[in-house]
Amino acid sequence: MSAQEIKEFRELCERAGLAATHQRQVIYEVLKNMHGHPSPEEVYARVKRRIPSISLATVYKNLHLFIESGVFREVSLHHGSLRVEINHKPHHHLVCTSCKSISDIDAEALGLATQYGKLPGGFLAQRFAVDVLGLCADCQKKAD
Amino acid sequence: MSAQEIKEFRELCERAGLAATHQRQVIYEVLKNMHGHPSPEEVYARVKRRIPSISLATVYKNLHLFIESGVFREVSLHHGSLRVEINHKPHHHLVCTSCKSISDIDAEALGLATQYGKLPGGFLAQRFAVDVLGLCADCQKKAD
DNA sequence: GTTCTTGCAAAGGATTTGCATCCTC
DNA sequence: GAGGATGCAAATCCTTTGCAAGAAC
Numbered sequence: 001m002s003a004q005e006i007k008e009f010r011e012l013c014e015r016a017g018l019a020a021t022h023q024r025q026v027i028y029e030v031l032k033n034m035h036g037h038p039s040p041e042e043v044y045a046r047v048k049r050r051i052p053s054i055s056l057a058t059v060y061k062n063l064h065l066f067i068e069s070g071v072f073r074e075v076s077l078h079h080g081s082l083r084v085e086i087n088h089k090p091h092h093h094l095v096c097t098s099c100k101s102i103s104d105i106d107a108e109a110l111g112l113a114t115q116y117g118k119l120p121g122g123f124l125a126q127r128f129a130v131d132v133l134g135l136c137a138d139c140q141k142k143a144d
Numbered sequence: 145m146s147a148q149e150i151k152e153f154r155e156l157c158e159r160a161g162l163a164a165t166h167q168r169q170v171i172y173e174v175l176k177n178m179h180g181h182p183s184p185e186e187v188y189a190r191v192k193r194r195i196p197s198i199s200l201a202t203v204y205k206n207l208h209l210f211i212e213s214g215v216f217r218e219v220s221l222h223h224g225s226l227r228v229e230i231n232h233k234p235h236h237h238l239v240c241t242s243c244k245s246i247s248d249i250d251a252e253a254l255g256l257a258t259q260y261g262k263l264p265g266g267f268l269a270q271r272f273a274v275d276v277l278g279l280c281a282d283c284q285k286k287a288d
Numbered sequence: 289g290t291t292c293t294t295g296c297a298a299a300g301g302a303t304t305t306g307c308a309t310c311c312t313c
Numbered sequence: 314g315a316g317g318a319t320g321c322a323a324a325t326c327c328t329t330t331g332c333a334a335g336a337a338c
Contacts, residue, residue, distance in 0.1 A: 018318095019312050019318065020312075023319070040303085054320080055321065056320095057319085057320070058319055060303065060304075061304090061319085082303080094267045103267075109263075111257075119254070120253055121247075124278045124284055129277060130272060132271075133273060137265065163291085163337050168293085197295075198295085199294070200328090201330085202293080202294055
């Protein structure tokens with residue numbers, strides 16, 4: 001991690017009121033270099049390469065801390081367990097109901113006319129999490 | 145359950161290739177009379193009033209069978225466990241990030257311009273599952 | 289009768305927790 | 314040094330599974 005990135009990490013911890021520990025830093029760095037929607041186990045496996053003594057519990061604790069402080073986001077999947085959102089651009093998910101694969105699509109490319117602000121009923125809309133369910137290109141071919 | 149409803153239930157089982165058992169019927173009936181997004185435990189509690197000997201495993205098995213055969217749907221929540229969708233009208237979810245409450249909103253009332261069919265990349269969109277994240281009216285008042 | 293279901297108890301996976309030790313601030 | 318963080322193991326929660334006994338077709 002570059003000096004710039006270390007500074008960024010330390011500022012981020014300060015803002016969130018978290019100590020800038022070595023484990024925390026490595027988890028952060030590993031996440032930044034992952035793609036898609038990694039599970040805690042996947043993150044753990046990667047971090048373990050650099051800190052063999054790390055425990056899964058520590059990974060869980062830090063993932064939650066990162067999510068709580070808004071550094072990363074949790075993915076809402078049609079799926080049972082915790083997944084971390086790596087993609088920082090506004091986007092939605094294409095969920096294939098056949099092979100269960102999940103891919104991202106830019107919010108713009110999907111072109112949903114989402115409107116923020118007050119909805120009828122007084123609910124204040126701040127973010128739209130859209131899962132598009134359907135069939136991916138591969139599964140359509142197989143279905144022929 | 146009326147004679148008409150029993151007939152409906154038996155046809156439904158036949159279509160899905162399922163035996164029309166007593167337990168299955170009561171689970172179905174209980175679901176039909178629930179609202180919102182009940183958990184397996186909640187369904188179990190209700191069914192148990194009428195069939196005290198029922199087991200939680202049976203409830204789980206049947207919920208999955210109903211979901212697989214398209215009789216009910218699974219809710220995708222920012223939430224860890226299985227929930228059954230009772231509302232059959234096309235709708236989306238308003239998820240309050242403060243109190244975690246979830247309410248339904250009709251697809252029309254939300255007015256999202258969802259488009260079915262092929263998306264760029266070849267994905268075939270069949271259904272849109274939208275979670276609107278934000279603050280419910282109550283939590284906005286409390287935040288003042 | 290055969291096959292599908294049930295109920296039970298045990299197993300399984302994912303996540304959390306308690307606690308002693310260790311590291312930042 | 315004080316309080317937060319870590320690692321470990323045990324605990325917990327949610328869900329699934331194996332199997333013998335019972336019900337549906």
